[in-house]
Amino acid sequence: MLMLGFIARSALAELKVVASTSDLASIAKYIGGDKISVKYIVDGRSDAHFVEVLPNYMVMVSRADVYLKVGLGLDFWAQLIIDGSRNSKIQIVDCSQGIEVLGKPSGQVNASMGDVHAEGNPHYQLDPADGLIMARNIEAGLVEADPANTAAYEAGLKSFEDQLNSKLAQWQKEAEPLKGLQIITFHESWPYFSRAFGIEIVGFIEPKPGIEPTASHTAEIIDMIKIRGIKIIGKEPYFSNKAPNVIARETGARVVDLPQMVGGSPGTDTYFALFDTLLARLNAAAGSNP
Numbered sequence: 417m418l419m420l421g422f423i424a425r426s427a428l429a430e431l432k433v434v435a436s437t438s439d440l441a442s443i444a445k446y447i448g449g450d451k452i453s454v455k456y457i458v459d460g461r462s463d464a465h466f467v468e469v470l471p472n473y474m475v476m477v478s479r480a481d482v483y484l485k486v487g488l489g490l491d492f493w494a495q496l497i498i499d500g501s502r503n504s505k506i507q508i509v510d511c512s513q514g515i516e517v518l519g520k521p522s523g524q525v526n527a528s529m530g531d532v533h534a535e536g537n538p539h540y541q542l543d544p545a546d547g548l549i550m551a552r553n554i555e556a557g558l559v560e561a562d563p564a565n566t567a568a569y570e571a572g573l574k575s576f577e578d579q580l581n582s583k584l585a586q587w588q589k590e591a592e593p594l595k596g597l598q599i600i601t602f603h604e605s606w607p608y609f610s611r612a613f614g615i616e617i618v619g620f621i622e623p624k625p626g627i628e629p630t631a632s633h634t635a636e637i638i639d640m641i642k643i644r645g646i647k648i649i650g651k652e653p654y655f656s657n658k659a660p661n662v663i664a665r666e667t668g669a670r671v672v673d674l675p676q677m678v679g680g681s682p683g684t685d686t687y688f689a690l691f692d693t694l695l696a697r698l699n700a701a702a703g704s705n706p
């Protein structure tokens with residue numbers, strides 16, 4: 417049995433992939449199929465900006481072949497996990513390569529202000545067109561780590577792209593009644609989603625990304641909702657209901673749970689299902705019938 421150690425890994429075992437987020441893991445699984453095993457650190461039930469670096473994550477990464485990062489500062493904690501894993505052979509893929517970054521700060525950003533989007537908005541997975549760029553980055557990483565299975569990864573990417581294109585047509589149709597819909601959200605998770613589907617995000621419950629709501633900012637949001645007649649307050653699942661409920665009570669707008677990553681709520685088990693659910697919930701909340 418000792419000989420097995422000398423046979424190319426890819427002929428025998430799955431390529432072990434660890435991803436920072438459930439979104440990257442979901443896309444990787446479409447591409448790698450049974451050639452890979454995928455684990456992830458954080459899913460849509462928690463805030464990917466703030467992840468506690470646990471020893472078991474380092475153990476997980478110490479046994480992995482490929483690490484998939486979101487980049488743009490979202491998963492800055494990934495480097496601590498990778499360093500802690502002491503796995504010098506791991507292939508690191510920054511999935512933000514080639515993404516057109518929105519919300520890049522124009523002037524100096526004062527990090528002491530706590531803005532967690534100092535490198536631009538990192539929630540690019542919410543434009544399905546970016547999903548294809550992510551998939552291409554992931555496929556290139558898998559091929560580099562495991563060239564013996566290049567044909568399988570190429571086929572996986574092609575199949576992902578075909579499915580994405582057919583879903584895109586469906587989603588654009590579903591988003592049709594939502595074009596120009598103005599909503600408030602808790603966190604600035606949505607500029608890429610807004611670009612893709614034409615929904616307008618006009619304000620945030622957080623005064624700045626990563627900063628807790630304040631009384632004065634909440635009062636401003638209440639005024640804005642009243643003036644503009646906004647009906648929907650979108651809330652990512654892991655934020656407290658407290659401020660959204662206060663705003664809803666004062667304005668009559670409705671709080672709608674909007675998962676921004678895979679696994680954030682029921683019906684978001686895959687990257688494709690995430691968009692199905694988001695568009696269905698927004699249509700239901702807006703009272704539109706696509």
Ligand SMILES: [Zn+2]
Binds near residue numbers: 532533603625
């Ligand atoms: Zn953010």
